[in-house]
Amino acid sequence: MKKALVFAAVAAGMTTLSTGVQAQDCTTKIGAALPTSVDWGRPIAEVAQFAVDQVNEAGGAGGCSIEMVLRDTQVDPKVGVDAAKALVDLEGIKVLLGAVSSGVSMPILTSVTVPAGVMQMSCCSSSTAFTKLSEEGKTNGLWFRTFATTGVQSAMGAKVAADKGWKSVAILYKNDDWGQDMSRLIAADFAAAGIEVTANVAINDAQPSYRAEVTEALTSQPDALYLALYPTEGKSAVREWISLGGTQNMILANSLKSDEFRDSVGLQYLGNALGTDTASPRVESADAFKAAYEAKFGSQPNGPGLANSYDAAMIALLAMEAAGKDASGADIAAAVAKVTDPNGTAITADTAGFKAAKTTLAEGGTVMYQGATGNVRFDANGDVSAPAVVWKFTDSGTEEVEYLSLTEVDAFIASLKK
Amino acid sequence: MIGVISYLVFFSTIAAILAIAVLGLNLQWGNTGLFNGGVVASFGAGAYGTLILGGTPQDGHWGGFELYYPLALLGGMIFAGVLAWVVGKLTLRLRHDYLAIATFGVAVAFENVMRNATTVTGGAQGIRGFERPLQSLIGSGFTYNLMFLIAVLTCLALVYVFLERLTVSPFGRLLRAIREDETAARSLGKSPDKVRLAAFVTGSVIIGLAGSLYGTFYAFVSPQDVLPILTFQIWAMLIVGGAGNNKGAMAGAFLIWGSWTFSGWALSRFAPVEVQLYTGSIQFVLIGMVIVGMLLWRPQGLFPERLVVSQPGGGSRGKTQAEGLT
Numbered sequence: 001m002k003k004a005l006v007f008a009a010v011a012a013g014m015t016t017l018s019t020g021v022q023a024q025d026c027t028t029k030i031g032a033a034l035p036t037s038v039d040w041g042r043p044i045a046e047v048a049q050f051a052v053d054q055v056n057e058a059g060g061a062g063g064c065s066i067e068m069v070l071r072d073t074q075v076d077p078k079v080g081v082d083a084a085k086a087l088v089d090l091e092g093i094k095v096l097l098g099a100v101s102s103g104v105s106m107p108i109l110t111s112v113t114v115p116a117g118v119m120q121m122s123c124c125s126s127s128t129a130f131t132k133l134s135e136e137g138k139t140n141g142l143w144f145r146t147f148a149t150t151g152v153q154s155a156m157g158a159k160v161a162a163d164k165g166w167k168s169v170a171i172l173y174k175n176d177d178w179g180q181d182m183s184r185l186i187a188a189d190f191a192a193a194g195i196e197v198t199a200n201v202a203i204n205d206a207q208p209s210y211r212a213e214v215t216e217a218l219t220s221q222p223d224a225l226y227l228a229l230y231p232t233e234g235k236s237a238v239r240e241w242i243s244l245g246g247t248q249n250m251i252l253a254n255s256l257k258s259d260e261f262r263d264s265v266g267l268q269y270l271g272n273a274l275g276t277d278t279a280s281p282r283v284e285s286a287d288a289f290k291a292a293y294e295a296k297f298g299s300q301p302n303g304p305g306l307a308n309s310y311d312a313a314m315i316a317l318l319a320m321e322a323a324g325k326d327a328s329g330a331d332i333a334a335a336v337a338k339v340t341d342p343n344g345t346a347i348t349a350d351t352a353g354f355k356a357a358k359t360t361l362a363e364g365g366t367v368m369y370q371g372a373t374g375n376v377r378f379d380a381n382g383d384v385s386a387p388a389v390v391w392k393f394t395d396s397g398t399e400e401v402e403y404l405s406l407t408e409v410d411a412f413i414a415s416l417k418k
Numbered sequence: 419m420i421g422v423i424s425y426l427v428f429f430s431t432i433a434a435i436l437a438i439a440v441l442g443l444n445l446q447w448g449n450t451g452l453f454n455g456g457v458v459a460s461f462g463a464g465a466y467g468t469l470i471l472g473g474t475p476q477d478g479h480w481g482g483f484e485l486y487y488p489l490a491l492l493g494g495m496i497f498a499g500v501l502a503w504v505v506g507k508l509t510l511r512l513r514h515d516y517l518a519i520a521t522f523g524v525a526v527a528f529e530n531v532m533r534n535a536t537t538v539t540g541g542a543q544g545i546r547g548f549e550r551p552l553q554s555l556i557g558s559g560f561t562y563n564l565m566f567l568i569a570v571l572t573c574l575a576l577v578y579v580f581l582e583r584l585t586v587s588p589f590g591r592l593l594r595a596i597r598e599d600e601t602a603a604r605s606l607g608k609s610p611d612k613v614r615l616a617a618f619v620t621g622s623v624i625i626g627l628a629g630s631l632y633g634t635f636y637a638f639v640s641p642q643d644v645l646p647i648l649t650f651q652i653w654a655m656l657i658v659g660g661a662g663n664n665k666g667a668m669a670g671a672f673l674i675w676g677s678w679t680f681s682g683w684a685l686s687r688f689a690p691v692e693v694q695l696y697t698g699s700i701q702f703v704l705i706g707m708v709i710v711g712m713l714l715w716r717p718q719g720l721f722p723e724r725l726v727v728s729q730p731g732g733g734s735r736g737k738t739q740a741e742g743l744t
Contacts, residue, residue: 037698071686072698077643078432081636082679089425090683103544103642110546110637115559127543132476175533177542177640202534 026064030316031087033080033098033108034309036072040230041100044123044309045070048097050296051313058354061321068313073099080104084112094329095316096120100305102127102177109133114140118329119336121316123309126150126178134381142333144382146311146373150181155413156276156388156404157226157251158189164274166224166249168196170217172237173228174255175202182228182253190226192416198222203233210237214244224249230304231261238265248272255304262393270393274401278373278386288350289372300397307372314349315339315369315376321354322361340377341366375406385410420560427563429679430672434570435631437671440655441577441664442624448662448723449585450617451597455518456505456525457652460498460622462644464629466532466539467497469547469639476546480538487551491630498626499619501528506618510611525649533641544640547633570631574668577624581664593617651678654705658712660719669720678705 032048035041052068055061069091073080080099087093096118099105105125110133113120122145133139161169169190173183179202187197198220201213214237217225224247227234234256242248248269254277262270289310293301301307315336320327322335338344339357344366347353357367369376374386388409390402404412439461446452472490475482485493509520532539539545556562584590595603596610603610633639651674659670681704685697693700712719 035698036694036696037702069686070694070697071682072701074698074701075642076645076647077636077638077640078648079678079682082429082432083682085428086425086679086683089421089428092421101642103542103640106544106546106640107636107638111635115562129540129543129546133546175542177544180536180542204530 027067028060028062028064028320029067029069029091029093030320031084031091031093031096031098032068032070033073033083033087033096033104034070035075035100035104036070037074040304041075043303044100044305046297047293047301047306047310048123048313050293051310051317054292054351055314055317055354057351058358061317061354062323062327063325066317066320068097069093073101073104075101075104077104077107081107081112084108088112088116088118094118094327095320095332097309097312097316098122100124102129106130106133109139109143113329114138114142116329118142119144119316119319119333121145121312123147123312124305126181128181131381131383139382140330141382142329144312144315144333144336144378146308146315146371146376146384147305150178150185151413152278152386152388152409153253153276154182154185154189155409155416156390157186157253158193158195158416159404159412160251160274160276160390161190161195161224161226162193164224164249166195166222168198168220168222169224169226169251170199170201170220170222171197171226171228172201172203172213172217174230174233175204179203179228186226186228189416203229203237205233207233207236210240211244213237214240214246217241218244218246223247224251226251227256228253230255231258235261235264238269242269250274251276254278257391257398258302258304259299259397267393267395273392275391275393275398277389277391288348288353292350301372302397310349311369311371311373311376314354314371318354318357318367318369321358336378338366339369340375341368342375342377344368346370424560424563427560427567429676431563431567431570431635432632433672433675434567434574435628435635436652436655436675437668438570438574438577438631439625439628439652440659440667440671441574441581442621442626442628443652443656444621444661444664444667445581445584445593445624446618446621447656448667449590449597450593450614450621452510452614452618452621453514453518454521454618454621455649456521456523456528457625457649458644458646459505459521459525459528460502460625461629461632461648461652462525462528462532462639463498463501464494464626465633465639465643466494466545466629467626468494468630469545469633469637470539472548472634473545474548476540484548487634491627491634494630494633495623495626498629499623502619502622502626503615506615506622510614510618522646522649525644525646529641529644529646532644540640542641544638544642547637547639550634550637566635570635573627573631577627578664578668581624585664589613651675654709656719658709658719660721660723662723663719663721666719666721666723673720674705674708677708681705 034045036045052066056065060066071083102125105122119142124147125145126147173179183200190197199217201217250273252275318339319332319335322338323331345360346368347357349371360367376384378384387406388404389400391398391400446454468490471483471485471493473482505524512520533542600610655670655674660666681701
């Protein structure tokens with residue numbers, strides 16, 4: 001597996017060099033500040049590089065081939081901010097991809113990218129604080145994120161429970177910014193859907209055992225369990241939950257859509273487990289990302305943030321193409337609307353799609369990017385909404401149970417708000 | 419070129435803020451021999467204190483008193499000092515490794531309180547600060563960063579001068595006496611407990627000042643800023659620079675933070691494509707090796723402690739440690 005990854009990375013490097021240099025004689029740098037020293041952070045960086053490679057195969061963006069300069073944030077705000085500042089000042093980037101944790105993205109945004117006028121696009125930062133910051137007009141429209149899932153996902157969780165007729169639910173959530181947000185939103189959505197929340201328990205990282213937390217949730221005797229966890233602590237918590245006789249009715253956030261989680265819990269215990277996620281649109285080209293990913297990395301794109309990271313890189317590059325050569329960060333940020341226009345020409349998320357987008361944009365048209373997480377469309381605060389899917393685990397990966405279009409998602413969320 | 423200068427200004431600001439924290443730790447460990455394993459608690463107290471006092475009101479959590487900036491800064495330092503006083507009262511009877519473990523525990527507890535006390539500290543989402551002082555006048559560009567650097571360097575210089583005066587004063591001599599042999603100090607009619615507490619609180623207030631400046635500069639602080647890694651970084655700076663020497667403490671801060679960031683930059687620029695994704699791990703190995711190498715070959719640090727004869731009136735005579743021992 002490791003070897004395959006290294007090989008893939010080498011191959012990626014070769015393609016960048018060969019096609020990039022032939023197609024263009026100039027190079028534009030973009031920055032990426034991602035936690036590559038963390039196990040789940042590395043694939044997020046790999047998939048961003050993969051998007052860059054595809055764009056270079058299509059002849060680059062904004063008239064130049066693209067070089068992604070990758071820096072490690074080590075999930076440390078100091079290190080991440082310094083890396084971002086170095087990328088902006090020393091490499092002269094106009095677009096920054098990153099970071100993953102909101103606690104790193106936020107200081108980068110306030111102290112580096114906004115003062116320098118650089119567009120920042122995060123794959124995975126979910127904190128609602130960004131929305132507030134943007135509402136106060138402090139991001140200058142330079143902030144975007146492709147992580148649609150907090151609001152959409154909690155609503156879908158409530159829908160699953162309502163459809164299944166589960167009357168009471170206990171929640172286990174990861175005790176970080178994302179988990180605390182999820183716990184608050186899902187509890188509100190359950191309440192709105194008339195489902196009782198019997199317990200809402202925080203799970204801290206890296207504990208050897210979660211017996212105390214699991215017992216607390218178990219004593220309330222819920223019909224079902226909602227899990228807003230990552231695979232590492234998710235598998236320990238769920239194993240203890242099941243071994244203590246907890247119900248196998250489970251609702252999983254998209255972060256648990258991982259082979260590691262399925263294998264270590266055991267598929268036989270996950271028969272009643274339903275997951276939620278944002279989805280690709282129902283068009284033929286929707287599987288482009290999945291197929292390309294499988295061809296490249298030899299496995300399904302299961303893992304937190306992969307599809308989001310790919311879309312973040314692709315949209316940023318499309319916007320660079322739309323803004324033209326030597327555009328400023330603000331110009332590129334303004335061009336994002338042109339490449340995620342719901343009335344634009346639909347394009348797929350691959351090399352061919354990027355080529356098609358180039359032609360359309362050159363003719364002065366707009367495009368609708370159909371990405372790995374769906375027809376991504378940003379609102380005024382740089383937040384996204386997306387179609388949703390309910391999924392379950394199978395032998396080979398995951399399988400879709402139900403699909404909800406963007407309109408249906410929006411309608412359901414509106415019905416909860418009443 | 420302007421990019422390089424702009425980056426260096428930014429880098430120096432962070433390094434200077436960390437240098438202030440290292441100076442605080444140097445007073446505790448280098449001069450008094452207190453093994454503080456919870457540096458990050460004081461640092462975090464300063465940052466959170468300042469941002470809560472000076473911040474703008476926000477939905478969902480307490481705070482946002484919009485105090486005049488110098489008051490907020492002072493408040494952060496006082497918060498760090500009060501925390502240190504309470505912790506010191508409880509733990510300073512412990513010696514060496516026991517003290518280290520107890521203070522480390524306090525730091526971990528501090529992080530967990532910040533992470534879970536959502537209504538006070540914003541929880542894991544962190545707390546958003548206020549627009550940096552005078553930013554509306556100067557703007558947020560390079561000039562502002564330069565002004566901020568000058569302000570931080572001024573703080574650093576003030577702390578340095580204060581600590582240098584303290585070291586050569588009779589009180590500095592008393593600190594070293596307690597560090598070397600507490601029983602002997604007691605036999606001379608000194609009261610080590612009070613003095614240790616005073617040194618611990620003073621050092622923590624200085625570390626709190628560093629935290630306040632850090633929070634001000636980023637206008638944001640979250641539990642991720644107060645993880646134990648920061649304690650480790652600040653200790654590494656002191657060990658490499660030279661415990662007991664204030665110049666060494668500052669040099670260590672610039673050196674370690676410099677190698678931390680430079681190795682990241684160098685790896686991202688020069689490492690071959692296939693190892694790019696592993697640069698984070700390589701960086702950790704490199705930095706670990708620098709510290710181990712330092713401990714093996716120059717355990718006294720780059721700038722060894724100078725023994726001084728402290729006299730009232732400030733007359734002092736410096737010797738290197740080697741001379742003093744002969």
